Amino acid sequence: MKILVTGAAGFIGTNISMHFLNKKNTIYxxxxxxxxxxIKLKKFRIKQLKKNKKFYFKKIDITNRNALFNFVKNKKINMIIHMAAQAGVRYSIINPKKYINVNLNGFMNVIFAAKKNNINKIIYASSSSVYGDSKNFPSKETHKLNQKNIYAVTKMLNEKMAETYSKITHIKFVGLRFFTIYGEFGRPDMFLFKLFKSSFTNxxxxxxxxxxxxxxxxxxxDACEIVFKLSLKKTKKNEVYNVCSNKPENxxxxxKYFNNKYPVKxxxxxxxxxxxxxxxxxxxxxxxTISFSKFKKIKNQIFKVYNWYKSNKIYKM
Ligand SMILES: NC(=O)c1ccc[n+]([C@@H]2O[C@H](COP(=O)([O-])OP(=O)(O)OC[C@H]3O[C@@H](n4cnc5c(N)ncnc54)[C@H](O)[C@@H]3O)[C@@H](O)[C@H]2O)c1
Structure with missing residues (x-):
């Protein structure tokens, strides 16, 4: 398959690109x-991806409709995996307009690029944050949503946009409500890599x-294999899935578990x-929907991810 991955230099976009490349797909x-x-970390991720000859990269802003359309044109892309977004909950208090622009206008451009080029499936990132401060656990896809910040509002609206365009276009949509994804190539603004950096730099x-x-x-x-299985599955016109291990951890x-091996203040x-x-x-x-049940536990992964973090000198980026 030929797949367009938006946000390919990001944490999840890089991992998904690698996963699909390993399964012999072509990634744009x-x-x-x-x-x-x-940006250094993003360039490092793209450098790793470029080691595979079936990976092509272009610096494009998804809010630039013409640039996006020109790139997609004539490539015979089969599917879009849309990971580009302004992420982060706290920053949405400071700069809400950026979330509206990238997450809503950007997604609209991606939908229209698919519509114009006969691409019939879009898998896109939503977020667990659409549930807000729920009291009803575990959160099910059918539960009432209760966003607490503009980031979550844009993700909820992405789901509404998908629902609407699934009715009036040929495109099938699969929305993924990611729950705190962690691992190799991770994000420096998230808990785990902040913990690693504090420990490493004392x-x-x-x-x-x-x-x-x-x-x-x-x-x-685990998230990448889930996306891969969903990409092959004949899904309905519009679906949303929780992507989570169903094991909340304090x-x-x-x-403290990490601190037992590597001290942290x-x-x-x-x-x-x-x-x-x-x-x-x-x-x-x-x-x-897909046969996937063996979710890895963070306690079994944390030191492996930390070793990867150290050996790739991520603390310098
Ligand atoms: N990491 C998580 O735990 C998590 C949880 C819930 C939802 N999500 C969602 O999953 C997706 C991927 O998240 P991530 O953790 O990889 O974040 P990330 O910030 O690492 O990746 C997003 C990428 O999008 C790119 N981007 C931003 N604006 C763009 C624009 N205008 N045009 C083109 N590219 C643009 C960024 O440069 C970045 O590389 C996002 O939609 C995010 O909201 C992530």
């Missing part, structure tokens, strides 16, 4: 090298909400107003 990766996270590690947050950590390679406990601080207390997803719908 695009990314604008946005400076929200380290700097204080601040944990919000006095360490009381719970997160349904999901290993990135942030402080994970930090932990400092407990207040809750941030954009943060969600707990995420815990139900993955029955996903498991029923």
């Amino acid at each position: 990766g695009i990314d604008n090298y946005d400076d929200f996270n380290s 700097r204080e590690f601040q944990i919000n909400n006095f360490g009381n947050h719970l997160r349904d950590f999901t290993y990135v390679r 942030i402080l406990k994970i930090s 932990i400092k407990l601080i207040n809750k941030h107003k954009a943060d969600i207390l707990k995420t815990h997803g139900d993955n029955k719908k996903l498991k029923k």
Whole structure:
């Protein structure tokens, strides 16, 4: 298959591109090298991907409709995996307009690129944050949504856009509500790589909400295999799935577990107003659709990912 991966220089986009390349697909990766996270790290990820001859990359901003359309034209792309977005919950308090522009206008351009070029499947990233501060666990796809920040609102609207365009175009949509993805090529603004950096550089590690947050950590390679299986599956016109391990873990406990082997100066601080207390997803719908059940546990992965982090000198990027 020929697949367009948007956000290919990002954490999940890189892992997905690698996974699909290993399964002999051709990947057209695009990314604008946005400076929200380290550009050096993004270039490092693309450098790794370029080792495969079936990976092509172009720096493109998805909000630039003409550039996107020109790139997609005549490539005979079969499917789009849309991972480009302005991610991050806390930054959405500071710069909400950027989320509206990239996550809504950008997604609209991606949908129209598919419509114009007869691409009949879009797999796109939604987020567990659409559930907001739920009290009803585990969160099911059918539960009422209750967004707490603009990031989550844009993800909920992506799902609405998919629902609408699935009715009036030929495109099939698969929305993925990712729950705290972690692993190799991870994001420097997320818990795990911040923990690694603090430990490696011997700097204080601040944990919000006095360490009381719970997160349904999901290993990135599990997420990639799930995306791969969904890409092959004959899905309905419009579907949304939780992508989660269904095993919430306490942030402080994970930090202490890591600290037993690699010391970290932990400092407990207040809750941030954009943060969600707990995420815990139900993955029955996903498991029923594809045969995937062996989710890796963070305690079994954390030191392997840390070794990868050190050997690739990610702390320098
Ligand atoms: N990592 C998680 O735990 C998680 C959880 C829930 C949802 N998600 C969603 O999954 C997707 C991938 O997340 P990630 O963790 O890999 O984030 P990421 O920030 O590492 O990757 C996103 C990529 O999109 C690119 N990008 C941003 N604006 C762009 C634009 N205008 N044009 C082209 N490219 C642009 C960025 O440069 C970046 O490389 C995002 O949609 C994110 O919201 C991630």
